[in-house]
Amino acid sequence: MIELRNVSKTFEQKGVRVEAVKQANIQIHKGEIFGVIGYSGAGKSSLLRCINYLEKPTSGSIQINGVEMSQLNENDLRMMRRKIGMIFQHFNLLSSGTVYQNVAAPLQLAKVPRKMIDAKVRELLELVGLEDKEKSYPRQLSGGQKQRVAIARALANDPEILLCDEATSALDPQTTESILDLLLDINRKYEITIVLITHEMHVIKKICDRVAVMDNGRIVEQGSVIDLFYSPQTNTSRKFIQGVFDMEIPELLLSKLRNSGKTSLLLRASFIGESVTEPVLADLTAKYGLRPSIIYGNITQIKESIFGMLVLHITGDRVIIENGIRFLKEQNLKIEVIQDVE
Structure with missing residues (x-):
């Protein structure tokens, strides 16, 4: 038009x-x-x-x-x-x-x-x-x-x-x-x-x-x-x-994670639509034994759709974590690595 x-x-x-x-x-x-x-x-x-x-x-x-x-x-x-x-x-x-x-x-x-x-x-x-x-x-x-x-x-x-x-x-x-x-x-x-x-x-x-x-x-x-x-x-x-999602992670928190001595990943998970109502994190724990900590979370409505974002901290064996990330992606979540702590 x-x-x-x-x-x-x-x-x-x-x-x-x-x-x-x-x-x-x-x-x-x-x-x-x-x-x-x-x-x-x-x-x-x-x-x-x-x-x-x-x-x-x-x-x-x-x-x-x-x-x-x-x-x-x-x-x-x-x-x-x-x-x-x-x-x-x-x-x-x-x-x-x-x-x-x-x-x-x-x-x-x-x-x-x-x-x-x-x-x-x-x-x-x-x-x-x-x-x-x-x-x-x-x-x-x-x-x-x-x-x-x-x-x-x-x-x-x-x-x-x-x-x-x-x-x-x-x-x-x-x-x-x-x-x-x-x-x-x-x-x-x-x-x-x-x-x-x-x-x-x-x-x-x-x-x-x-x-x-x-x-x-x-x-x-x-x-x-x-x-x-x-x-x-x-x-x-x-x-x-x-302005809607404050996606910046405080440097103090990042510093504590870096100095924790544990192998861990800090992830940002974005999801839309039906993914919002699925028990994805519970399934992640049941399937892989991973217990992610939720550092930040927010959800909002975009016109007639739902959009959400989580920042997750996951510790454990690197191979298991990678398998867990693959699982999350298969559930239609977009996963970004914010920080990788060896």
Whole structure:
């Protein structure tokens, strides 16, 4: 549905050339929620704004439903943008307009008949849970309510695509959860393709199907969210995952293990789906006589899947330990050796 081929965006700032996006290649499928994560300055917002041509790419191709965006004239581009809703970090509401007027604004610009506007606005306010706030002004609303108004406004023209520019970063954690639940509901109910950018891994794991990781203007990794957690390929991805799983083992503990005088291994075991409910460690003990100590453990939900991680310390005969590791891998656990103590 959305395809970016070798997209680059360069700015000139005070005589300095800034490459905000460098040779980005992404395919986003119809009806999915696609996340782009990166630290401040990674180029996320520039990439997002290139999709609807609020920023014209310096080079490369962007196609939406097979239509090359660079080939559209101004009128055709405006028509295309009506099918691309956008939600901003700081809401961008009309302070002098009521909730009703804010949601109605894009419909009025499109010259939709008044009766149809009224029906559509009321439908959208009910969808976002603000049917009792239609006469309120933005200054009378909480941050979460303002973002719900912005979401309703973005949906006014029945878009096929919804672009979210850090839509939850200005909100507290509880409100963030409610907005993410709303976006999930909208995606499922209307099959709208959602592209969101964020610097929070929690947002990605909560609602995204796939994700691209940006660093210094480049997409350094992309794929399913589960695969990113299960097998991160870059340091940037690992740092984001550490926000959910603190995978660093304290040096004090490592030093004690090194000086214990015992042959041992420190392992990281990652598991997804059905492996979570299997008595793998009990089977390991029964089958091989190994008694692993759990140094660290965590489990989380990634959209509709379960992902977990354990750090295990195992002592014993080296051959038996190797057989035990082979057994764990056969149970669909990913095993990484953190430390090998002879």
